[in-house]
Amino acid sequence: MIKILAYPLSIIACFLFFFFICLFHPIQWICFRLFGYRAHKISVDVLNIFLVYTLYALFSEFKVENKELIPEGKPLIIVANHQSVFDIIGLGWVFMKFHPKYVSKIELGKGIPSVSYNLRNGGSVMIDRKDPKQALPMLKKIAEYIETTKRSVVIFPEGTRTHGGRIKPFAANGLKILCKYAPNAYVVPVSINNSWKVFRYGKFPLGLFNRLRFTIHPSIAVNSCDFDTLFEQVEEVVKGGVES
Numbered sequence: 001m002i003k004i005l006a007y008p009l010s011i012i013a014c015f016l017f018f019f020f021i022c023l024f025h026p027i028q029w030i031c032f033r034l035f036g037y038r039a040h041k042i043s044v045d046v047l048n049i050f051l052v053y054t055l056y057a058l059f060s061e062f063k064v065e066n067k068e069l070i071p072e073g074k075p076l077i078i079v080a081n082h083q084s085v086f087d088i089i090g091l092g093w094v095f096m097k098f099h100p101k102y103v104s105k106i107e108l109g110k111g112i113p114s115v116s117y118n119l120r121n122g123g124s125v126m127i128d129r130k131d132p133k134q135a136l137p138m139l140k141k142i143a144e145y146i147e148t149t150k151r152s153v154v155i156f157p158e159g160t161r162t163h164g165g166r167i168k169p170f171a172a173n174g175l176k177i178l179c180k181y182a183p184n185a186y187v188v189p190v191s192i193n194n195s196w197k198v199f200r201y202g203k204f205p206l207g208l209f210n211r212l213r214f215t216i217h218p219s220i221a222v223n224s225c226d227f228d229t230l231f232e233q234v235e236e237v238v239k240g241g242v243e244s
Contacts, residue, residue, distance in 0.1 A: 006058075006205035013057040013206055020050045021114040028117050037123075041099065044118050048092040055086070058198065060210040064094050069216050075185035076152035077178050077222070079234050081167050081242055082160065083196035090214055091154050091190065099151035101142060103174060105129055123151075129159070139174055143181035152188075153178065157235070163196050167242050170235045172227075179222045179230065186219040189234050191241025215241045 024047040031039035052062055070076070076098055078091060092100055102124040109126045110116050119126060123145065125138040142153050155178065157170035179185065193213040200207040217237045220230055 002208055003201065003205065006201070006208050009058055009208060010205035013054050014204075016054045016057060017051060018113075020047060020054070021112070024050075025113040025117055028114060028121075032117075032121055040118075040122065044092070044114075044122060045096050047114060048089055048096065051089045052093050055198075055210070055212070058206055058208050058210065060198070060208065060212065062090060062093075063211065063213045064216070065213065066216040067094065069218055070095070070098070070188060071186045071219050073150060075146040075150050075182050076219075077146070077175070077182065077185050077187045078152055078154045078190060079175060079187055079238060080154065080156060080190035081162070081192050081238055082156035082158050083162055083165075083192055083194075084199055086195045086198055086212060087156070087192050088154070090192070090195070090212060094190075094214055094216070095152055095154075099123070099149070101125070101145070101151065101153045103127060103139065103142065103153060103155045103178075135174070136177065139177040140181050143178045143185075147182040147184060163199075165193070165196065165243055167239050170231070170238075172231050175231060175234075176227055179227055183223050185222045187222060187230060187234055188219045189217040189237045189241075191215040191217065191238050193241075193243050217241065 024043060028040055028043050031043040055062055078095060104119050104124055104126050106126040106128045109119050125142045127135040127138055146153050155174055157175055158168040159171055162168055194210050195212050197207045197210045220233060
């Protein structure tokens with residue numbers, strides 16, 4: 001019965017999602033070209049808010065825990081598990097005031113209204129996973145950027161999305177480079193739950209009555225310990241907050 005109901009509601013949710021990303025694509029272009037970074041940032045923030053609200057069409061909710069634990073006035077490296085596209089939307093909303101940038105795969109840099117434009121022009125970096133040599137200068141660039149601007153970068157150490165609440169082993173290399181070139185940053189571990197349930201049936205229909213939960217854990221200063229210790233702590237705390 002619930003899956004039957006999911007079909008008409010998914011049509012509404014998908015329409016709203018694609019309507020908003022198409023609507024904001026020219027808005028982003030105008031803001032960036034005519035008014036610069038700050039106006040573009042505002043347009044992306046508003047888009048994120050609308051995209052989060054599309055969850056209501058699926059009778060779903062979005063909850064953030066421990067937002068007060070986010071350090072103020074520091075460069076941030078946000079480390080989270082990855083379950084669906086709503087992880088990116090949700091983290092963009094949660095960390096809005098910290099100007100979140102993303103370590104993204106290069107394939108997302110073209111063909112997706114609003115999303116691709118923001119990745120190319122909003123300060124994020126795109127990595128070719130088939131070319132490790134290309135990744136190093138990109139990660140160094142974004143790390144130096146947040147170190148200078150005291151903004152934030154999001155990285156998913158699993159490397160790809162998982163399903164069913166499972167979580168893959170974290171890869172250390174990307175985070176290690178970020179920590180090396182942003183030595184004054186704080187690593188903020190985030191555990192994401194139930195984001196995968198939006199796509200429990202696959203791409204269509206979408207799942208209903210989901211309770212997406214983003215749990216923010218205490219941050220760890222990059223310069224407070226050696227990298228191996230930091231990496232072990234971050235992986236343990238993120239995985240510990242993910243429901244199996």
